[in-house]
Amino acid sequence: MRIALFVTCLADTLFPEAAKATVRLLERLGHEVVFPADQTCCGQMHVNTGYPDEALRLVRRHVRAFAPYEVVVAPSGSCVGSVRHQHAMVARRAGDERLAVRAEEVGRRTYELSELLVDVLGVTDVGAYYPHRVTYHPTCHSLRMLRVGDRPLRLLRAVRGLDLVELPQAEQCCGFGGTFAVKNADTSTAMLADKMRNVLANRADVCTAGDASCLMHIGGGLSRLRAGVRTVHLAEILAATGTVGTTRG
């Protein structure tokens, strides 16, 4: 299958390993990955910070960049959520019904990584080997906007060598929330503190998730604490085979 990678601006700029792992994983499974070079950012930051007018041009760009592809994947539940649930809204708000309809079409063909693997490609065992004690944080937008359910857990359970441990109060937000972490830094930090306590509770050595943004937040806190727990994107675990060094501290 030919799959277009929607890399997301965050993975592109700060977490390229998650995006590279997505490419390696899909190629290992026998698929062709293409990277539409005109893509930049889906505009979620603008929409969620209260700048829908500025987001409009990014929605238009995104729709144009991905309209030609039958299947689009992103290593981010949050960005897929924005494409599916916000792009048409931004277009309609600006009175551009044609763009809204096209955005909805792109949204329907855009999948978060675990959705693509389980629902579209029909695999749960991706042949990965990852000998670590791992806990999984189900990020809010994957959980509640996309309803990915237990797909990531099913994928993780099939990884050889991986010891999956429960994350207490897993479904509570880590406190990132994009602009929230800046505008309400104290509350965000309080939420993060509780999330970190739960991450540390079952002595995992890796905390994983399907969103680089939440991992940046949790990882930034753990790094400050020198807690010794690493954050690793789900794609990196699924891409790992034990022969290629794909994880990074």
Added chain:
Amino acid sequence: MRTFLGMPTTAPAGVGHLRGDEPFPAAARKALGDAQLRRNLRHATTTIRAKSGAVIDEVPDWAELRAAGRAIKADTMARLPELLEQLEAAVTAAGGVVHWAADAVEANRIVTELVRATGADRVMKVKSMATQEIGLNEALEAAGIEPVETDLAELIVQLGNDKPSHILVPAIHRNRAEIREIFRREMPGVDPDLTDEPAALAAAARRHLRQTFLSTKVAVSGANFAVAETGTLAVVESEGNGRMCLTLPETLITVMGIEKVIPTWADLGVFLQLLPRASTGERMNPYTSMWTGVTPGDGPRQVHLVLLDNGRSAVLADPVGRQALHCIRCSACLNVCPVYERTGGHAYGSVYPGPIGAVLSPQLTGVADNASLPYASSLCGACFDACPVLIDIPSILVHLRGQAPHPRAEAAAMAAAAYTMDHPRLYAAAQRAAGLGRVAGRALPPPLNGWTASRDLPAAPPQTFRQWWAERGSGS
């Protein structure tokens, strides 16, 4: 004099409790420093989440009930003027008197005059968000009338000279030991050996208010529902203080937000199943009272209904925001909100705290007067999942952020970012610059330093993904 005759209008400033003294982040910072508050909130919200989840799981048609609740409310809003006229006619036909109040000032004046006309200098109150919203207690006190809150949590707040911090349980921020101290300090004649057992505290409230119930001639209530086709009002409660106030006095004055009307008697069947399970986590609350005008020989002989706008018409005018008027005040969104759980209700500055408050208060007052509230959420979506009438609170939050006044520097930065991101070559250059810039250190300058106060930034990668992709393409 009203300035904009007949046009949707927000709630006036200077009266009532919809606006805080400081923006949410500043108020939240203080609340976060109170470890006891954090423990109390965590304990209470954890308890209620478990209880509510268990009784909701018992209902086979919960999803259908939620959808029906949403549909009934949407239909109600579409026909609000007619339904209110129908309600007025039905209440009047049953012997009640209906009053209309465009805002808090008018509502307070109407209630004060009604109480004065009875000659009473004391009223007893059933817990009511509408009367908290308009600051009725302060208005009555200014007129020399003593308002006595009879709901246990409202009583705790009133005796403690405190402010409510939760829609359902206004004293949720107090634990049993603190409540015992308030009672020992403020409740005349209380047993000095009062323990902090909840049952003992409840018994103390019973003794304290018994005589008030038996001797007060006027009561003020809110209403959970008003049925347009029958003129029936309903109050949902637990303690029996509501029954006392609705049954024993000679005069009953009900102040109700206009969005509380529902079209038909059968609609009660939907909401009476949704509300208790979502709210207190009970299959049914201990007491629900329903009355229709005046019943000779049973209950108050004078029954008044004050229909309150106070900004609701302005909420109704917003096609996205108007679904906030569907709220049945269950508090489920507060109980699941990770922000509320940590800051408590006072930080929101309004009588309507939590996620629903963050979308309702700014709309009632105009977004400019509560500009920080739409941002008081990480958009995690737990509120939408919990709402028994399916209010899409995250979408309204995002919508209101688009209406909020923006800091000039932020607006300039966002516009510049959008421009850059709309030009891939500029964008790629900016990405490389960002990587280089951070070699200087792992802390960000203001206003982004809130991030690095408690978190490290990730180490900058040696190359961006698109650099890697380009090299990979040329190399293979």
Added chain:
Amino acid sequence: MSAREEVLARLRAALAGAPPVVPAPGPVPRRQGDRPPGRPELVELLRQRLVDYRAEVHRAAGADVAGTVAAILAAAGARTLVVPAGLPADWRPGTVEVVVDEDLPAARLAGLDAVLTAAAVAVAETGTIVLDAGADQGRRALSLLPDLHVCVVRPAQVVGIVPEALDRLTPGRPLTWISGPSATSDIELSRVEGVHGPRRLHVVLTDG
């Protein structure tokens, strides 16, 4: 412009700008429970749900309501009982002083130990009894002020779910829905029984 005209004009203006979209009705929630009213399983469910919320439930064998009530009052130490004028005469126990409510002052009602009423309908799933101020139930204050409420429910009055109860009730009557003794969740959101309403609720289920 009166406040009434003002508010109505505002609301009409608010709707005129952007008429609301009313979602299409989806699957309809239950209008009836899965068992017909009065079935023994339904009465048993009602009993369980009442007990769960700290009401005490008694079965009155045959026609011996009065005997069952007498035993409840004796166990509770109640010596005075108020009843509505229309209560079936053979329900009244002969063991205590019985006062018939004839517009008694509230303070007098509050001084009586117990009240005995019938009910209009009961909801099994929620453990609720509904009083509609009928002649065998009396005015609302009657079942409110005495500290012990004894309520007699006949099997035919027991429905499964709330919508069925609403169908049987008359909207214009004063209605009191009672689910257990008075309670509060206001202290740390834990439910405790016994605040302003009757602190004890005993339900007598007859078998006919």
